[in-house]
Amino acid sequence: MRKVYNFSAGPAMVAEEVLQQAQAEMLDWQGTGMSIMEVSHRGSEFKQIVEQTEADLRELMNIPNNYQVLFLAGGATTQFAMVPLNLLGTQKKADYIDTGIWSQKAIAEAKRYGDVRVAAQLDESGKLLRIPSQSVWSLRDDAAYVHYTPNETIGGVEFHWIPQTGHVPLVADMSSTILSRPIDVSAFGIIYAGAQKNIGQAGITLVIIRDDLIQESLPGTPTLYKYQVQAENKSFYNTPPTYSWYIAGLTFAWIKRLGxxxxxxxxxxxxxxxxxxxxxxxxxxxxxxxxxxxxxxxxxxxxxxxxxxxxxxxxxxxxxxxxxxxxxxxxxxxxxxxxxxxxxxxxxxxxxxxxxxxxxx
Ligand SMILES: Cc1ncc(COP(=O)(O)O)c(C=O)c1O
The missing domain is CATH 3.90.1150.10 (Aspartate Aminotransferase, domain 1)
Structure with missing residues (x-):
């Protein structure tokens, strides 16, 4: 038993069972005589972790086959840039829903790359903060995507419904709500989330992306920021944060054991x-x-x-x-x-x- 309950917003508590398993395996991962942090990401030991982690996540979230699962570095903040760089295309238009500080950070970054409009904003006019209903949002039919933040970690404001954006792909920053409940992945074009809340250790970022959105990025996009490159290389274009990946795997297995x-x-x-x-x-x-x-x-x-x-x-x-x-x-x-x-x-x-x-x- 640990001595405190840690209410940190992130990096946040990791399940005790996960920490105990990591501790037990620290010096000798499954009889290899090595810590998993010391082995090559391209070797057979780590390959087992990669395959099991993805399989467990797919099972937990019921991820359809036409979605790729990427494990990238750089935190959710990197996705604030990767999403517009890869999705804006030639029209260069995107709509964002602003429900708080994390939405605003995503908007500020996207504005560097195209015509980014705020289609709806948190309603602060009454006594209590409210997410405006979709009937008052002004979404553009020709936007490349709609971005929103299902859970605002700082404001404590959460969507308990999924926006309907028709043919326009929906992109969600699920950093602080992923894996907290079942969701219909097929309602989204991209789901991304940093790890340090519900996935485990900081340093790795999960991106679940529909196949058709893995497309040509804007000119000048750095190689590592291209979903195409990351997908073709199965997140191994460069050395990924292997230990965070391992902890994510232990966490997914723990969630499965919990039901x-x-x-x-x-x-x-x-x-x-x-x-x-x-x-x-x-x-x-x-x-x-x-x-x-x-x-x-x-x-x-x-x-x-x-x-x-x-x-x-x-x-x-x-x-x-x-x-x-x-x-x-x-x-x-x-x-x-x-x-x-x-x-x-x-x-x-x-x-x-x-x-x-x-x-x-
Ligand atoms: C909703 C949300 N988005 C993005 C971020 C930024 O994540 P990172 O620091 O991993 O880039 C956070 C961090 O707490 C967050 O809560």
Whole structure:
């Protein structure tokens, strides 16, 4: 048992079983006498990991055969550039949905390459933040793609529905929600996600891309940024982050043992509900700024009445073994990130601490 529950937004908790297996295999991976971090990415040992990891992910997410799975370096931020560089084509038009800070970073990067328009923005006009319904979005029929961020890690705003974009491919930055529940992969053109929340160790980025979107990139695109090159070389054009790949594989196997995404989905929803109930039943001691329909299951931000009280809350929580609860520097307040690897007991411990803190304050 570890001593703390770590509520970090990322790099975040990794399942204890995964860490224990990695520890057990650190010096000698399956009788080879070597750590997996010491072997060639092109050798037979690593090939087993590559094949099993992809097979497990395909099974977990039910990925159709006309999608490629790439394991790339550079974090989700690299995808902010790779998506426009590879998808804008000759029309050079793309529509983006802006629901918060991560959407805005993706938009700023894409604007460097083409005619990028914000088709809808988070509704901040009421008391609570809301994702506007698709009926008020202004999508262009001739856009090369529509990009959105299903879960805004900083704002704690999450889509609980998939936008319908017809013939225009839908691109999703799923960094902080991937593998939290079953999704219909066929509704997307590209899904990408950094690893450090629900996949494992930072350093590797998952890209699930429909075959027809692996196309000619814009002139001047660096070789490593071309999906075509990455797909042709099965993510091995250069040396990939092998140890992060290995940890991703252990994590996928762990999810399978837990019962897959349906089981995780129920657990995640229950965890989030416990926290939102604790906030909503606190007589205003804690507040969450998001409309209940778009509250995140993964990142739960909340505020206390004053900065002094927030500081005391964070200090006492840390003493109680509840760490990394400080909100993002752009948002302030408190944020509890409760990804797949956060056990339900961790959420129970936080809820109990919140009740006790409110009672004695
Ligand atoms: C939704 C989302 N997109 C993108 C990123 C950036 O990821 P990276 O730091 O791996 O580039 C993050 C990081 O937390 C994120 O939460």
């Amino acid at each position: 897959g995404l349906e089981a995780l989905s129920q657990r995640n929803q229950r965890k989030a509900q416990k926290l939102y109930d604790a906030i909503d039943n606190s007589d205003g001691f804690y507040t969450n700024p998001v409309d209940p329909e778009c509250r995140s299951w993964m990142n739960v931000p909340f505020n206390l009445k004053t900065d002094d009280l927030t500081a005391l809350f964070l200090e006492d929580a840390k003493k109680a073994g509840l760490t990394n609860l400080k909100g993002h520097k752009l948002a302030g307040g408190v944020r509890a990130s409760i990804y797949n690897a956060m056990p339900e007991e961790g959420v129970d411990a936080l809820v109990e601490f919140m009740r006790e803190f409110a009672r004695k304050s």
